[in-house]
Structures are given as C-alpha cells and as structure tokens.
Amino acid sequence: xxxxxxxxxxDLTKTxxxxxHTIAALDSVSLSFDKGEFAGLVGPSGSGKTTLLNIIxxxxxxxxxxxVVMGQRIEALTHKEAARLRNRHVGxxxxxxNLLPVYTVYENVEFALLLLGLPPAERRxxxxxxxEWVHLADxxxxxxxxxxxxxxxxxxxxxxxVKEPDIILADEPTANLDAQNSHNILRTMARLNGELGTTFIxxxxxxxxxxxxxxxxxxxxxxxxxxxxxxxxxxTSGAGEQP
Amino acid sequence: xxxFLLKGLLRDRSRSLLxxxxxxxxxxxTVIGFSWTNGAMSSMIESGARFSTGHVKVMSRAYAKxxxxxxxxxxxxxxxxxxxxxAREYPNLxxxxxxAFGGLIDVPDAQGETRVQGPVAGxxxxxxxxxxxxxxxxxxxxxxVRGRLPERPGEILLSDGFAARLGIGPGATATLIxxxxxxxxxxxxxxxxxxxxxxxxxxxxxxxxxxxDDMRGALDxxxxxxxxxxxxxxxxxxxDEAASLAAGFNSARHGDGGEFAPxxxxxxxxxxxxxxxxxxxxxxxxxxxxxILVMSIVLWNAGLMSSLRRYGEFGIRLAxxxxxxRLYRSLIAEGTIVGFLGSAAGTALGLAVSYYLQNTGFxxxxxxxxxxxxxxxxxxARVTPASYVIGFVPGLAATFLGKAVSGIGIYRRETxxxxxxxxx
Numbered sequence: 155x156x157x158x159x160x161x162x163x164x165d166l167t168k169t170x171x172x173x174x175h176t177i178a179a180l181d182s183v184s185l186s187f188d189k190g191e192f193a194g195l196v197g198p199s200g201s202g203k204t205t206l207l208n209i210i211x212x213x214x215x216x217x218x219x220x221x222v223v224m225g226q227r228i229e230a231l232t233h234k235e236a237a238r239l240r241n242r243h244v245g246x247x248x249x250x251x252n253l254l255p256v257y258t259v260y261e262n263v264e265f266a267l268l269l270l271g272l273p274p275a276e277r278r279x280x281x282x283x284x285x286e287w288v289h290l291a292d293x294x295x296x297x298x299x300x301x302x303x304x305x306x307x308x309x310x311x312x313x314x315x316v317k318e319p320d321i322i323l324a325d326e327p328t329a330n331l332d333a334q335n336s337h338n339i340l341r342t343m344a345r346l347n348g349e350l351g352t353t354f355i356x357x358x359x360x361x362x363x364x365x366x367x368x369x370x371x372x373x374x375x376x377x378x379x380x381x382x383x384x385x386x387x388x389x390t391s392g393a394g395e396q397p
Numbered sequence: 398x399x400x401f402l403l404k405g406l407l408r409d410r411s412r413s414l415l416x417x418x419x420x421x422x423x424x425x426x427t428v429i430g431f432s433w434t435n436g437a438m439s440s441m442i443e444s445g446a447r448f449s450t451g452h453v454k455v456m457s458r459a460y461a462k463x464x465x466x467x468x469x470x471x472x473x474x475x476x477x478x479x480x481x482x483x484a485r486e487y488p489n490l491x492x493x494x495x496x497a498f499g500g501l502i503d504v505p506d507a508q509g510e511t512r513v514q515g516p517v518a519g520x521x522x523x524x525x526x527x528x529x530x531x532x533x534x535x536x537x538x539x540x541x542v543r544g545r546l547p548e549r550p551g552e553i554l555l556s557d558g559f560a561a562r563l564g565i566g567p568g569a570t571a572t573l574i575x576x577x578x579x580x581x582x583x584x585x586x587x588x589x590x591x592x593x594x595x596x597x598x599x600x601x602x603x604x605x606x607x608x609x610d611d612m613r614g615a616l617d618x619x620x621x622x623x624x625x626x627x628x629x630x631x632x633x634x635x636x637d638e639a640a641s642l643a644a645g646f647n648s649a650r651h652g653d654g655g656e657f658a659p660x661x662x663x664x665x666x667x668x669x670x671x672x673x674x675x676x677x678x679x680x681x682x683x684x685x686x687x688x689i690l691v692m693s694i695v696l697w698n699a700g701l702m703s704s705l706r707r708y709g710e711f712g713i714r715l716a717x718x719x720x721x722x723r724l725y726r727s728l729i730a731e732g733t734i735v736g737f738l739g740s741a742a743g744t745a746l747g748l749a750v751s752y753y754l755q756n757t758g759f760x761x762x763x764x765x766x767x768x769x770x771x772x773x774x775x776x777x778a779r780v781t782p783a784s785y786v787i788g789f790v791p792g793l794a795a796t797f798l799g800k801a802v803s804g805i806g807i808y809r810r811e812t813x814x815x816x817x818x819x820x821x
Contacts, residue, residue: 213716233721241718252713256408261401268398269718313717 158225159186160320160353161210165219168205168376179205181376182219187355189320192347192386193369194356202376203357204325210355211244211323212236224320241269245314245352249326251306253298253313259285260294263313270317284316288342304335308342315346322346325357333362340366344386402731412703413735419699420739420796421746423692424788428747429778431787433754434681436779439633442664442674447534450667451626452490452634453643455483459656460623464667467497469578469616469623473659476622483625487642491530491630494622496521496612500575500583502555502605504563513563517573519605521612525550530628535606537593543567544591547608557592558601567591573605577617585615627661633779639663692791697799704728704803721808728804729797736796740789747788754778 168180180202187193195203208214209221212228213236221228224243231239240246245266253262263284267277285291288308298306307327314322324343328336344366347354356363364370368386372379406413446452456464459471473479476494483492498519506512523529524537524547532538537546542557544567553571560566567589575583587607595601613619627642629635646661665674714724758775 211716237715237718237720237723240716244718246716248713252709252716254405254710254713256405256412257401261404265401265714266717268401269723 157188159188160224161185161187161355162222163206163210163219164221166206166209166216166221167218168202168209168214169217178376180209180216183373183376183378184219185371185378185381187321187353189353190347190351191369192344192354192367193371194358194363194367195371195373196359196364197373197379198359200375201373203359203373205376206373207323207325207355207357210321211246212239241266242317243320245317245319245322247307247310247314247322247324247327249329251298251303251310251330253306253309255298257297258294259290259296259298259301259309259312262298262309263316266313266317280316281312284312287315287346288312302335303331304338307331307335307339311339311342311346315350315352318350319352321353321355323355323357326360327356328358328360328363336360336362398727399730402727403734406731406734411706412731416699416703416732416735416796417739417742419695420736420792421743423695423795424740424743424792425747425750426743427692427788427791428744428784429750429754432747432751432778432780432784434684435781435784436755436777438674438677438681439779440776441677442634446626446628446634446664447536450664451624452629452639453627453646453661453663454667455479455625455627455646455659455661456623457657458660461660461662464624467499467623469496469498469618469621470580471657472496472578472618472621472623473625474621474657476625477620479659480622480625483627487627489630490627492625492627493523493530493534494609494625496609496616496618496621496623498575498612498616498623500573502559502563502603503572503574504565505570505572515559515563515603517559517603517605518600519573519575519607519612521607521609523610524606524608525610534628537606540593540595542592542594544589547590550608550611551587552590552608553587553611554591554593554606555589556601556604557594559603559605560589560592562602565589571605573615575616577615578621579617581617583615583617587611634664636663636665640665692795695795697795697802699799701799701803704800725804725808729800732796732800733793736793739796740792743792744785744789748780748784751778751780751784755780 163183163185166180166183166185167178169176169178171177183202183206195206197203205214209216209228210223212223212231215229224239226235226239228236246252254265257265260281263281264277267280272280282291282294285294288311290305290308290312293301293305293309298309301309307330310327322343327343328339331339340363343354346352356367358364364384366386367384369382370384371381455473457471457473460468460473463471480492480494483490498521500517500519501514502517503511504513522531522535524531532546537554541554543560547553555563555565555571560569563571565571569589571587571589573583573585573587575585577583593606595604609622613621629638640663643661643663643666646659650658650660711724715721755778758777760775
C-alpha cells in the first residue's frame with residue numbers, strides 16, 4: 155500500500171499585484187513530497203522557490219489551486235490553525251538564521267517547545283538533546299551575537315528539529331556561510347534526515363546544497379521545469395568533518 | 398511564557414528602559430503638575446480667604462446684600478458676644494472681626510494745612526491683641542517694607558507705594574477723613590508706624606491697615622464689626638464643609654427675620670467666587686486632559702516605534718508556530734508590565750517631589766524684594782488622594798493603548814512578510 159504524501163500541491167498559483175499588472179510568482183505548480191524526502195527547489199531568483207516554501211509552511215496562502223500539508227488544506231486554514239500546523243509539524247531554517255538576539259542559544263531553541271506547552275523538565279531534555287545533535291551543548295548560554303555564522307545556523311537547525319517536526323523547510327540555508335560551514339550544516343541535515351526520517355525541502359540556488367539533494371525540482375518563472383531524482387552524494391571538495 | 402517575556406524585557410533596553418523612562422517621566426510630571434496646580438489654586442483661594450472672604454464669613458443680612466460696598470451702617474452689633482458664641486459653637490475655626498472702610502488720607506504741612514491727599518481703602522483688624530490670628534493671616538511681619546507693625550493706639554500701616562506718593566514714611570502723621578456708621582464726618586489723626594506691600598496694584602496705590610479698636614472709636618462702631626471671618630484651623634479651605642457649616646448656622650437662625658440678624662456665607666458664595674473657581678477648575682481640567690493626551694500620544698508613538706522595530710521578531714515567532722492572538726496578547730502583556738512599573742515609579746517620584754513642594758514650598762519671597770499681604774510668598778503643591786491615581790491610570794492606559802494600537806500591525810501584515818522583515 156502506498157503511503158500518503160506529506161505534501162501535495164495541485165495547480166498551485168500565487169500572484170501579486172504590481173501596479174496595474176499582476177505578477178505570477180507560482181503558476182499551476184503540481185507537486186507531491188513523501189515522508190523522508192531530501193528535496194530541493196532550485197532555480198534563479200524570482201522563480202518562486204521561496205513563495206512555494208512559504209505556502210507549504212502556511213506562512214502564505216495560494217491565490218488559486220490547493221496545497222495540502224499533513225492532510226490540511228493550507229488555503230482553508232485560519233491564522234490559528236496555520237500556527238498550530240507550523241508549531242507541530244513544520245520547522246523553518248532561514249538564510250539569515252533569524253535567531254532572537256536577546257535570548258540565549260538555549261532559550262532560542264526552547265521557544266518552540268514553550269509554544270507547545272511542554273513541562274519544564276521535558277523541555278530541558280529535548281533542548282539539550284537538540285543542541286547535542288548539532289554539537290552546541292557547550293554554547294547553550296551564549297547569545298547569538300557571540301556565535302559564528304556556522305554556529306548560528308546550527309542553532310537554527312536545533313530550533314527547527316527540537317520539536318521533532320515532520321517537515322523542515324530551509325530557505326537558502328547556506329547563503330551566508332562559507333564552503334566549510336555549508337558542508338558541515340548540510341551533513342548535519344542529511345544525518346537528521348537519515349536518522350530521524352525528517353522530510354527536508356530546500357529552496358536554493360547553491361550548488362553545494364544541490365550536491366546533497368536526492369530530488370531536485372527546478373522552477374523557472376513560477377513553473378515546474380524539471381523534477382529529477384539525484385544521488386545525493388556530494389563530492390569531497392571543501393567538505394570538512396564534524397561541525 | 399511570562400518568564401520568557403520578562404527576560405526579553407530585562408535584556409532589551411529599547412523594549413523596556415525607554416518606554417519605562419517615558420512612562421515614568423510622564424506619570425511623574427502629571428502628578429507634579431496636578432499637585433502643583435492644586436496647590437496654586439488652594440493658594441489663590443487661601444490668599445483671597447485671608448484678605449477678604451475667610452473660609453466662612455458672618456455678616457448682618459443687610460450687610461451681606463451690599464457686601465461689595467462695605468456698608469458699615471449695616472454692620473453687626475454686639476460683635477463681642479457673637480464672636481464668643483461662634484468660638485464656642487465652632488471651636489475648630491479661628492474667628493476674627495474686621496471692618497472695611499474708605500475715605501481720604503490727608504497729609505498736613507507744618508502749618509496744619511493740607512499738603513497732599515489721596516483716596517484710601519482701609520481694613521481694620523485686630524492688630525494689638527497677642528492672641529489674634531491676623532498678623533499671620535495677613536503675613537504682616539514679612540510684608541512690612543519700612544518701619545514696624547503698630548504697637549500703640551493710633552498707629553497705622555500704609556501701603557508703601559501710597560506712602561511714597563504722599564511723601565511720608567514711618568513716624569509721619571496722616572489724617573483719615575471718613576464717615577461714621579451713622580453717617581457723620583470723621584476726621585482722625587493717625588501715626589504711620591510702617592509701610593507694607595499688598596502685592597495687588599490697586600491696594601498698593603492706596604490702602605491702610607488700622608487696629609480695629611482704633612477704628613471702632615473713629616467710626617463710632619463700638620462693639621460692632623462689618624464682618625467676622627472664620628478660618629479652618631487645621632487645614633486649607635474645604636468647600637463642602639464650609640457650605641454645610643453656613644447652612645447649619647443660617648438654618649438655626651431661620652426664625653430671626655431681622656435685617657441685622659447674622660448670616661453666614663461660605664467662601665464660594667462671595668463676590669462670584671463660585672463661578673470663578675468653577676471656571677478655574679474647568680480650565681485646570683482641560684489643561685490636565687491636554688497633558689494626559691500629549692503623554693498618551695508620546696507613549697503610543699514609543700509603542701509604535703518599538704513594535705515596528707520588532708516586526709521581524711514577530712515574523713519569526715509566527716513562523717515558529719505562535720499564533721497571532723497569542724503574539725498580540727504577549728505584546729500587550731509586555732506593555733502592561735512596563736506601563737505598570739513605569740507608572741508606579743513615576744507616581745512615586747511625582748508624589749515625592751509633590752510632598753516636598755507641599756511641605757517645603759517654593760519660596761518666592763527670597764527672590765522678591767518684599768513679601769506681600771495678599772499674594773503668598775511661598776508657593777506650595779498640594780497632594781490629594783487624586784494625586785495617587787492621576788499619573789498612574791493614564792500612564793498605564795497610555796502604554797496599554799499604545800501597544801494595543803501599534804500591535805495591530807501583526808494582524809495587518811502578511812505572516813510571510815513579517816518573517817521576511819527579520820532578514821532585513
């Protein structure tokens with residue numbers, strides 16, 4: 155029996171008004187993603203990668219068509235329902251890390267669990283486990299300003315995985331990192347994907363990221379141009395060891 | 398979650414310290430402004446009361462009808478027994494008799510002929526009795542410009558400007574030309590003991606203060622008084638209590654229909670003071686509303702600026718799964734915490750300054766050349782129960798409203814847009 159896809163989009167369209175005209179960021183995009191995929195949306199700037207990621211993450215709604223994520227129709231969700239979907243099932247990783255600067259590493263990671271209403275002891279256990287995963291347990295009391303770019307992105311990963319989501323959406327996660335840190339981050343994500351079965355969807359035009367993808371969806375002008383399975387085994391150039 | 402918010406407030410000064418200081422200063426200024434205005438109004442009332450109206454005043458009914466003209470032919474007779482009765486019946490008030498009169502002051506030359514004359518408004522008060530409150534009420538000890546206070550019969554005080562215009566000073570003889578209470582001509586010589594400053598131009602141009610016993614003799618008003626003034630002994634003027642006192646006094650003498658029967662009026666009933674004070678209170682209320690409005694706008698803008706700066710943070714919190722309502726409520730909770738602490742600190746600061754200004758006052762006398770009879774030389778604030786809430790409530794409300802309005806942006810901006818702003 156075939157497993158139901160986690161994410162299904164059908165004729166997904168998103169337009170934005172631009173003066174007297176409308177710009178189509180997405181144009182009839184139909185895709186599906188299964189559990190455990192390590193997939194990427196690639197394409198030039200303005201091709202609709204981030205828009206599609208935002209809709210899958212229920213940060214945005216489609217103009218037409220439908221997006222079903224974890225069995226829920228994004229276009230029909232209220233603010234509260236969309237927040238619940240993000241809180242329980244979706245983790246985000248952003249290009250600029252988006253850590254809350256006044257809170258420590260520990261508190262940044264803990265925040266997602268506060269929203270879930272978990273008891274303090276359980277929160278502590280999960281936060282420390284997530285920080286161990288990204289090898290940052292010793293930086294738990296540091297503030298984001300005291301971290302390097304690579305460390306900040308690893309905190310963002312810890313924050314995304316701490317609630318054990320089904321899907322992690324990563325928008326240009328390596329754009330602000332050097333090659334060494336990029337590979338470290340990507341290896342960490344691949345390890346999470348392999349060990350926890352978390353579905354990863356990237357929006358990227360970074361070749362380093364593409365090397366790790368097992369599925370590459372190319373978007374051009376808001377349309378799906380190609381959808382290919384890849385081997386997801388990067389070369390060794392520039393890659394370091396453990397982060 | 399509250400702990401999470403508190404940590405953010407404590408660590409991010411722009412989120413807490415700036416609004417805290419704004420609210421604190423706003424609340425403190427409101428409390429000080431309120432207490433100071435309150436004190437100024439009380440001071441105005443007290444100055445008028447001490448010089449002319451008393452907190453309550455007893456006159457004959459006929460005199461009361463024409464009180465502006467000080468008609469001594471309608472003065473109270475048997476003032477001594479009436480005064481004793483008032484002191485017995487109302488022991489919490491100080492009572493003092495006065496006679497207002499008018500006339501001419503004539504200054505003779507060496508031959509006894511008129512050298513110079515000037516119209517004078519006179520006030521006869523109990524100057525020589527050691528137990529009399531008049532010296533304190535009229536601030537006479539400080540108001541003397543030249544000479545001294547009258548100590549012997551036949552001595553008077555002249556307004557300093559008036560004495561200068563007449564070309565006389567302490568020790569000079571001045572003749573009062575006036576009328577007795579029965580309408581006969583009075584020509585009475587006095588010795589100028591000293592000169593005083595009244596602090597009001599019209600009085601400084603031509604006024605005199607004499608001892609009431611001297612004037613009773615001069616005006617043929619034995620055991621009479623134009624008016625008997627009563628002052629609350631323990632505190633400033635209390636409008637409701639004075640009105641109730643006057644109503645009780647008049648009600649007890651309702652059956653006495655004579656024109657010369659005593660009638661008590663409160664400060665508010667005299668010379669249109671009620672309208673003046675009500676108008677002043679309205680102007681004062683408008684000023685207060687204006688002040689609070691300005692503070693609210695400042696706080697609202699502070700809240701708006703703070704929220705705009707944090708749109709990116711809101712975006713990431715939404716992306717992490719916090720719903721709009723919860724985020725909005727947390728923003729208001731932050732505002733309420735800061736507003737509460739700022740308003741409490743501002744109220745405490747405002748009250749401390751107000752109490753200091755109430756107890757110590759601001760001594761204008763030290764800056765002026767002379768103190769005066771009518772205008773007080775020490776300005777004081779006055780703290781009332783309203784002072785405790787006048788800064789706190791608007792401080793809290795303004796912060797709350799500021800956050801509530803500025804936070805609406807959370808709903809109006811698209812979630813994806815908010816998240817994107819974090820990256821900027």
